[in-house]
Amino acid sequence: GQQLNQSPQSMFIQEGEDVSMNCTSSSIFNTWLWYKQDPGEGPVLLIALYKAGELTSNGRLTAQFGITRKDSFLNISASIPSDVGIYFCAGQLGGDDKIIFGKGTRLHILP
Amino acid sequence: EAGVTQSPTHLIKTRGQQATLRCSPISGHTSVYWYQQALGLGLQFLLWYDEGEERNRGNFPPRFSGRQFPNYSSELNVNALELEDSALYLCASSLGQITYNEQFFGPGTRLTVL
Numbered sequence: 001g002q003q004l005n006q007s008p009q010s011m012f013i014q015e016g017e018d019v020s021m022n023c024t025s026s027s028i029f030n031t032w033l034w035y036k037q038d039p040g041e042g043p044v045l046l047i048a049l050y051k052a053g054e055l056t057s058n059g060r061l062t063a064q065f066g067i068t069r070k071d072s073f074l075n076i077s078a079s080i081p082s083d084v085g086i087y088f089c090a091g092q093l094g095g096d097d098k099i100i101f102g103k104g105t106r107l108h109i110l111p
Numbered sequence: 112e113a114g115v116t117q118s119p120t121h122l123i124k125t126r127g128q129q130a131t132l133r134c135s136p137i138s139g140h141t142s143v144y145w146y147q148q149a150l151g152l153g154l155q156f157l158l159w160y161d162e163g164e165e166r167n168r169g170n171f172p173p174r175f176s177g178r179q180f181p182n183y184s185s186e187l188n189v190n191a192l193e194l195e196d197s198a199l200y201l202c203a204s205s206l207g208q209i210t211y212n213e214q215f216f217g218p219g220t221r222l223t224v225l
Contacts, residue, residue: 006153042115042201042216043154088153098167099214101146103153 006089006102013079014110021087021105022073029091032065032072033099037086046087047074076107084109113138115217117202123223124192132187132220136204142166143185144205144214145177149198157200160185161207192224 006023013019023032031050035043047058049065049072056063062075072091076083089102116135124130136143145157156169160179174190183204189196199221203214 041218042203044216045213048213090154096167098156098159098169100156101154103151
């Protein structure tokens with residue numbers, strides 16, 4: 001079945017550092033999504049990408065839809081303590097298809 | 112505006128029992144999705160309901176079932192519970208599913224099977 005490989009699994013960074021994480025798949029997707037989940041809460045959508053090559057920003061977050069449609073990355077610039085959480089990538093082939101989630105990247109910020 | 116709500120927050124059952132989880136979508140949303148989030152496994156798609164009909168189903172056994180009511184709220188039923196069913200069950204709602212519509216998630220129900 002379809003799978004997303006998300007890396008890294010976890011990251012330990014200093015406040016103020018930039019962060020980069022990515023997702024790859026053997027399948028083509030028409031939509032790539034990035035979510036963040038805080039403890040005890042459901043995931044919240046950060047960025048949605050709909051076109052190959054698309055680069056979209058949301059504040060300090062930037063995500064890109066890979067040209068091959070099989071990958072995507074998320075960058076966070078100048079990290080702050082509230083960036084701590086689990087980041088999930090997700091892909092969807094078409095409007096009637098289920099969304100496939102990666103296993104998440106757990107971001108830790110060292111004091 | 113109220114977000115997606117789920118009940119109960121926590122549920123403890125023993126093997127072989129049945130569990131019923133409930134979800135109320137955001138007002139105006141017709142689609143409801145259920146996901147299982149087990150430790151270390153990310154979110155696994157379970158079921159999608161829209162306008163009262165099951166639209167898609169993930170790779171889960173038939174003992175996972177559900178329904179959507181006329182007011183668009185939804186129930187997830189898990190029969191013959193097994194230890195590995197212990198997980199956070201998340202419900203999400205969206206406006207509908209012609210093209211991608213953002214899914215808004217509830218806080219989840221933590222199911223523990225002893």
